[in-house]
Amino acid sequence: MRLPGTRLPGKAMIVRAAAGLAGLAAGVTLAANVWGQQLVADLSSHLVAINTGFTGTDVVLFGSTDGQGDVAIVVTGPRGSVTVRRKDRVAGIWLNTQSVRFEQVPAYYAVATSRPLDQVVDRPMLERHQIGLPHLQLDPGRVLPAEDLAAFRAALIRNKQREGLYGITLGQVAFLGERLFRTNIYFPANVPTGMYTVEAMLIRDGEVVTAQTTPLVVSKVGFSAEIYEIARHEPVAYGVAAVIGAIAAGWLAGAIFRRI
Amino acid sequence: MQVYLPIAEMSVNALLVLVMGGLVGFLSGMFGVGGGFLMTPLLIFIGVPPAIAVGTQANQLVAASVSGVLAHWRRNNVDVKMGVVMLAGGFVGTAIGVWIFGLLQRMGQIDFAITVSYVFFLGTIGAMMLVESSRAMLRRRAPSGGRGKLHRHSWLHGLPLKMRFQRSKLYISALLPAGIGLVGGMLVAIMGIGGGFILVPAMIYILNMPTGLVAGTSLFQIIFTTAVATLLQAASNQTVDVMLAFLLLVGGVVGAQFGTRTGTRLRGEHARLMLSLLVVGVALMLAWGLVVRPDDLFSITSGVS
Numbered sequence: 423m424r425l426p427g428t429r430l431p432g433k434a435m436i437v438r439a440a441a442g443l444a445g446l447a448a449g450v451t452l453a454a455n456v457w458g459q460q461l462v463a464d465l466s467s468h469l470v471a472i473n474t475g476f477t478g479t480d481v482v483l484f485g486s487t488d489g490q491g492d493v494a495i496v497v498t499g500p501r502g503s504v505t506v507r508r509k510d511r512v513a514g515i516w517l518n519t520q521s522v523r524f525e526q527v528p529a530y531y532a533v534a535t536s537r538p539l540d541q542v543v544d545r546p547m548l549e550r551h552q553i554g555l556p557h558l559q560l561d562p563g564r565v566l567p568a569e570d571l572a573a574f575r576a577a578l579i580r581n582k583q584r585e586g587l588y589g590i591t592l593g594q595v596a597f598l599g600e601r602l603f604r605t606n607i608y609f610p611a612n613v614p615t616g617m618y619t620v621e622a623m624l625i626r627d628g629e630v631v632t633a634q635t636t637p638l639v640v641s642k643v644g645f646s647a648e649i650y651e652i653a654r655h656e657p658v659a660y661g662v663a664a665v666i667g668a669i670a671a672g673w674l675a676g677a678i679f680r681r682i
Numbered sequence: 683m684q685v686y687l688p689i690a691e692m693s694v695n696a697l698l699v700l701v702m703g704g705l706v707g708f709l710s711g712m713f714g715v716g717g718g719f720l721m722t723p724l725l726i727f728i729g730v731p732p733a734i735a736v737g738t739q740a741n742q743l744v745a746a747s748v749s750g751v752l753a754h755w756r757r758n759n760v761d762v763k764m765g766v767v768m769l770a771g772g773f774v775g776t777a778i779g780v781w782i783f784g785l786l787q788r789m790g791q792i793d794f795a796i797t798v799s800y801v802f803f804l805g806t807i808g809a810m811m812l813v814e815s816s817r818a819m820l821r822r823r824a825p826s827g828g829r830g831k832l833h834r835h836s837w838l839h840g841l842p843l844k845m846r847f848q849r850s851k852l853y854i855s856a857l858l859p860a861g862i863g864l865v866g867g868m869l870v871a872i873m874g875i876g877g878g879f880i881l882v883p884a885m886i887y888i889l890n891m892p893t894g895l896v897a898g899t900s901l902f903q904i905i906f907t908t909a910v911a912t913l914l915q916a917a918s919n920q921t922v923d924v925m926l927a928f929l930l931l932v933g934g935v936v937g938a939q940f941g942t943r944t945g946t947r948l949r950g951e952h953a954r955l956m957l958s959l960l961v962v963g964v965a966l967m968l969a970w971g972l973v974v975r976p977d978d979l980f981s982i983t984s985g986v987s
Contacts, residue, residue: 474925476686477693505983515972517794518981529984577980584978611686611693614984646688646925653689653920661916664741664924665909668931672748675935679749680756 460488460632463495463622470609470640472647478611481638483534484604485622492536492543492625493595493603494553497638499530499587500616506574506581522562522574529614531558531582534593534605543628551623551630555579555588586610615640689923690734696929698728703742703933710934711750711941712948713882713897713957718743718875719804719964721930730926732793736874737921738930740911743876745931746938747905753942754898761849761895765902767856768863768881772907775867780914783872799873801969803880808961811883815954850891858889863903870911876904879961886954893950 463485470479483495504527510519533554540548548557560575582588587610595605607620618638623630642650653660685696702724710717718739725735754760786792841855862884866877881900885891891899916922945953 472686474686475684477684502984507981507983509976509979509981511975516974516976516979527984574980577978578982580978581980581982611684612691614691642688646686649688649924653916653922653924657917657920658913660920660924661913661922664916664922664927665744665912667924668741668744668912668927669748669905669909671928671931672745672750672935673752675745675939676749676752679753679939 461493461622461624461634462486463620463634463636465620465636465638468636468638470613470638471643472613472615472641473644474646476611476646478613479609481607481609482604483607483620483622483636484602485634486601486603487624488601490600490626491631492539493597494536494539494551494623494625494630495534495593495595495605495607496551496553496621496623497530497532497607498528498619498621499614499640500618501526501528503527504578506578508574508577520570522564522566522570524560524562524574524578527560527578528558529616530587530609530618531555532589532593532607534595534607536595536597536603538592539625543625547628547630551621551633553623554592585612587613609640613640615642685925685929687730687923687926689920690730690738690926692729694728694730694926694929699926699929700933702728703930704937705933707746707934707937708941708944709937709957709960710746710878711753711938711943712945713878713941713953717746717878717934719800719873719879719961722874723800723964723968725926732796733919733921734923734926737912737915737919738923738926739874740870740908740915741922741924741927742930742934743908744905744912745927746934747876747901747908749935750901750938750942751898751905753939754901757898757946759895759898760902761847761891761899762902763845764847764850764852764859764889764891764895765899767845768859768866768899768903769906771860771863772867772870772903773910775864775869776871776907776910776914777867778864779868779871782868786872796873797968797972799869801965801972803869803873804961804965805969807879807883808958808965810887811954811958812962814887815951815958818951819955850889850895852889852891854889859885862888863907866903867907870907871914874911876908878904879957882957897945 463483466482466484470481487493503523503525505521505523507518507521509516512519535553539553545557548554552558560578562571562574566574579588583590593605593607595603597603618640620636620638621633622636623633625631641647683696684693686693702721706717706721706724709720721742722735722739725739726732730738751760783792786795841857843856844853845856846853862881865884866881869875869877869880878900881903882896885896885900886893912922
C-alpha cells in the first residue's frame with residue numbers, strides 16, 4: 423500500500439542523499455555544537471527507492487553522542503496483520519488446521535546495538551522499548567494457551583527471518599572513537615513498501631536516557647511504480663492492456679518465426 | 683540479471699525466468715497444451731506467491747497460445763467451428779470455476795484444494811494416456827491384429843443437438859465439445875491453467891477428433907479462456923504481474939515455435955507417451971508434497987485472510 427505523499431521526486435532524492443553525506447562529515451562538529459542534545463542520528467538516505475533493477479540496498483545510519491554510553495538502533499516497518507497457520511497430519515496428508523492472526527505486526531524489524539544488550543540493560547527495559555526479537559510485542563487477536571502462543575509467535579519470527587525481513591542476528595553499531603557511531607541497515611529485494619521508523623536510543627547505566635526517531639520511506643519508483651499504480655487503481659484497464667499486449671506479442675513472434 | 687517484479691514485489695533472475703518460459707513453451711508447442719500445469723508449480727518453486735503465479739500464468743498463456751495457433755493455422759490444423767462450440771461451454775465453465783474458487787477461499791483451504799485437484803486431474807489423465815499410448819506403441823510394433831472399427835459407438839453418440847463438423851469429419855452432438863469446454867473453463871479459473879492437458883485427451887478419446895487437428899483447436903480455444911481469466915484475475919485480485927508475464931512470454935513464444943516444428947515431426951503416440959510421462963511425473967511430485975512432512979509446519983500470510 424502506498425501512503426500519501428511518499429513519492430519523492432528524483433531531484434529531492436538527490437538533494438537528500440547529498441545532505442546525508444554532508445551530514446556524516448559534519449557529524450563531529452554537530453556533536454560539539456549541539457550541547458543540548460545527548461544523541462543525534464541521521465540516515466544516508468531517507469528513501470529506499472525500488473526501481474526495476476532493485477536487488478536490495480544498504481542504508482547507513484550515523485550519529486554522535488555527547489559522551490560514553492551504549493547505542494541501540496531499532497528499525498520497524500509498516501504494521502499490519504499476519505496470519506500464522508499450522509499444518510497437522512490428517513489421514514496421511516499435511517493440512518492447515520490451526521491459525522492465529524497477529525495484529526500490528528511490523529513488516530520489517532531489525533536491531534543493531536553497540537554491545538550485546540543483555541549484559542548492560544535489564545529485561546523490563548528491553549521489553550518496554552521492544553529492543554530485540556525476544557522483546558518484540560506481538561499480540562494475537564484472541565486468548566491462547568501459553569505454549570500455543572509461544573509456538574505461533576516463534577513460527578511468525580522464524581518465517582519472517584526466512585524471508586529476510588527480520589534480522590537473524592543482532593546488528594553491530596560501530597563506534598568511531600568515543601562519540602561517533604554508524605551502522606548499516608540492509609533492506610532485501612522483497613522489502614515491503616511503506617513508512618518505516620528508525621529509532622536510535624542512547625543507553626546509560628541500564629536506562630534509555632534519550633531516543634530519536636527518524637522516518638524512512640520505502641517506495642517503488644519509475645517504471646515498476648507506474649505498473650503498480652495502474653494495476654491498483656485501474657485494474658480493468660490493466661487487465662485489458664495485459665491481454666492485448668499478450669496477443670500482440672504472440673502474433674509478433676508468430677510473424678517473425680514465419681520468415682525464418 | 684536481476685529484475686524487480688512490481689506486483690509480486692520480489693526480484694528474480696531474468697535469465698532463469700526466460701529459460702523456464704522457453705522450456706515450457708517448447709513443450710506446449712510440441713504437445714498442444716498450454717503448459718500452465720508445469721509453469722505454475724515452477725513459479726511457486728522459485729518463490730512467486732501462488733496467487734500471482736496463477737494470475738500471471740493466465741496472461742502468459744494468451745501469448746503462447748496465439749503464437750502456437752498461428753503455426754497450426756498455417757498448416758490448416760484448426761477446426762474453428764469445433765473451437766467455437768467448445769468456447770461456449772468454456773465461458774460458462776469459467777464463471778462456475780470463479781464461483782467455486784471464491785467458495786473454497788471462504789472455507790480457507792484453497793491451497794490444499796488446488797494441489798489436490800492438480801494431483802487428481804494430472805494423475806488420472808496422465809495414467810490413462812500412459813496406458814493408451816504404450817498400448818498403441820506395442821500394437822504398432824506387432825502389427826498382427828486386424829483393423830478395428832473406425833468409431834466405437836456408445837451412449838455419447840445418442841445425445842441430441844447433432845452438429846456436423848466438416849473439418850474434423852465428425853457428426854456428433856454439440857453438447858460433447860461444449861461439455862469438454864465447460865470442464866476446461868472451470869480448470870482455468872480454479873487451477874490457473876489453460877486446461878490443454880484435459881482438453882487434448884478428451885478431444886482425442888471422447889470426440890475422436892483427428893489427432894492432427896487437436897493441438898491447434900485446443901490452443902485456439904485456450905486463447906479465449908485464458909484472456910477471460912486474465913481479465914478476471916487482474917480486475918478482482920490484482921494478481922497479474924505484467925513484468926513477469928513479459929519475461930515468461932518472450933521465452934514462451936520462442937520455445938513454442940520450435941516446439942510446434944518438433945511436434946509435427948513426432949509420431950502421435952510417441953508425443954502422447956512423452957506428455958503422459960511428464961504429467962504423471964508432476965502429479966507424483968505434487969502428491970509427494972502433500973504426504974511428506976513439511977520443513978516448517980507453520981506458514982505465514984500477510985494482510986487480509
